[in-house]
Amino acid sequence: MLKLTDLRGSRRDPRGILPRAQLDVSVAVERIRPVVEAVHQRGFEAIREYTTKFDGVDLTRLRVPEEAIVAAGEALEPEIREALLESISRARRVHRDQRRQEVTTQVVDGGTVTERWIPVRRVGLYVPGGLAVYPSTVVMNVVPAQEAGVDALVVASPPQKENGGLPDARVLAACALLGVDEVYSVGGAQAVAMLGYGSRGRAEVDGAAGIEHCEPVDMITGPGNIWVTAAKRILQGTVGIDAEAGPTEIAILADDTADPRHVAADLISQAEHDPLAASVLVTDSEALVEAVEAVLAPMAAATKHAERVRTSLTGDQSGVVLVDDLEQGLAVVDAYAAEHLEIQTRDARQWAMRVRNAGAIFVGAWSPVSLGDYAAGSNHVLPTAGCARHSSGLSVQSFLRGIHVVEYxxxxxxxxxxxxxxxxxxxxxxxxxxxxxxxxxx
Incomplete structure (x- = not known):
């Protein structure tokens, strides 16, 4: 299923020849700019218009009633509640240790510089709701912001027809578990514009009309589709953003000790996100490639989202890269700078600690990307499309600003x-x- 790129014997820079999704955000920017400008100019009226067009939902109000959030939390299945609470607990442990301390440097007698770390005041957290819904993304956005001390957290997530025009019930339940009560039933570029510019809007409650106001935020975080990414690019400068997140991607650096079923399962796990998701295997073992190919097709065919997975795995963004040895493999994965990088080799930790460019690294057979998506304690909002060469995943630091206080x-x-x-x-x-x-x- 996977296209083969053979780099054995090559000393070329691999960046231009590795599998990669071909997305032009600048084109999307120009197509989505009228939506962003309309929301800026017309507020609720434009949001309602585009939500009807894109989501098939006629909004009567933007903000989710607090009682609906509470009800979603109370109705949550016990198994999912337990899993979300465990995810929250582990994420808090990791992110709490990321807090920065105020530091005062005595430059000279009578002269000091203090670096203070001040949280952003108000943050808009975008939670996708297209091909899949992501209560886990609520956790990954909210926990580091709370641990950073952000004053006000605002969640925006697309309305779902099957939930009466509210965001997915599991997304609302995650908000309830985390104590977030300002949630808006808005998705896509119109949600980003609403968060960045704010919006006064009508609200119809029990047949009575009123006015509700979404105050602008100072920063927008969270993943989304290309239209969300394009809108974030337009708003950058008006507000801060975490990153321009593209389709998810996994790279696996493996040798002949890797279990082919583990490798195949992990490639499929990311492919099920999106037809544009990227799954890349980098290895020096032809035998592993053959073994992975032997199990990949039947495993992919048997999965729930088989068509989506097949499209992803056979696309230009996915493939196998054959290398001479793990040293060359390390150079290749550093050039690729994957959002998620698994190391399935002998002495996996040794190789992992030499990686320079990756959003997150998963070491050995028992640390799959799926663990990081939900319950490792790490964050799953990570840089994509090679941006791990210069950017980090979401963390407490994302929500803090360093301010120097000079006193002579x-x-x-x-x-x-x-x-x-x-x-x-x-x-x-x-x-x-x-x-x-x-x-x-x-």
């Missing part, structure tokens, strides 16, 4: 004044120097 006394400023003046004059900004000299002129 008179003697400390006088001691360094000549250097400030010299540098100001060198840059032809003499008024900068005068601002210092004025303090010592009587």
């Amino acid at each position: 006394d008179e003697a400390a400023l006088k001691d360094v004044a000549r250097h400030v003046v010299a540098l100001a004059n060198a840059e032809d900004l003499p008024a900068h120097g005068e601002a210092v000299k004025a303090r010592f002129e009587r």
Whole structure:
């Protein structure tokens, strides 16, 4: 099923020849810009119009009633409740340890610089609801924001026809478990625009009309489809964003010790997300490739979302990359910079600790990506499309801003004044120097 790229004997930079989804966000930006601008200009009226067009739901109000969130939490199946609570608990343990401490540096006698870490005030958390619904993504967005100390959390998720125009009941239940009560039944680009610009809107409750207001946020996080990504690009600068997340991807670096059924199952697990999802195996073992291919097709055919999986696995974004040895394999996965990277080799941890570029690394046979998606304690909102070369996954730090507090006394400023003046004059900004000299002129 998988296309083969043979890099054995090659010393070329692999970045241009590795399997990769061909997505042009800039094209999507121009197509979705009218939606974003309409929401900016017309608020609820535009949101209602595009929600009817894209989701087939006629919104009478934007905000989910608090009682509906509570009811969803109370109606949650015990097995799912237990699993979500365990996921929340493990995520809290990991993210709590990411908190940063205020640090004061004594630069000179009488002169200090303190770095404070201040949380973003209000954050919009987007939770997808297209081909699948993701209560786990509520956990992954909300927990680090709460641990960072964010004051106000706002969740937006697409309305579902089968849930009376509200977001999926499991998404609402996750919000209830986490204490999030500001939730909006809005998805896609119109949700991003609403979060970024805010929206005054009508609300019809028990037949009575009223006004409800979504206050703009300072930052938007969370994954979504290409239209959500394009809208986030448009809003970047107006608000902060976490990243431009694309379709999910997995790369597996494996040798002849890997279990072919484990490898096949893990490739399929990511392929079921989306027809554009990428599943890539990097190995120096032809025997492993043959064994994986032997089990991959029947396993893929037997899975629930077989057509989606087949489309993903046979697409240009998926494939097998054959390498001379694991050293070359390491160079290939670093060039690919996968969202999820599994290491299924001898001495797996040794190889994992040498990886430079990945959103998250899963070490050995007993750490599949599925574990990280739900209950490892790590975060599953991760950089895609090679962005792991320069970006990190969602964490407590994503919601914190470093602010330097500078405090010098008179003697400390006088001691360094000549250097400030010299540098100001060198840059032809003499008024900068005068601002210092004025303090010592009587």
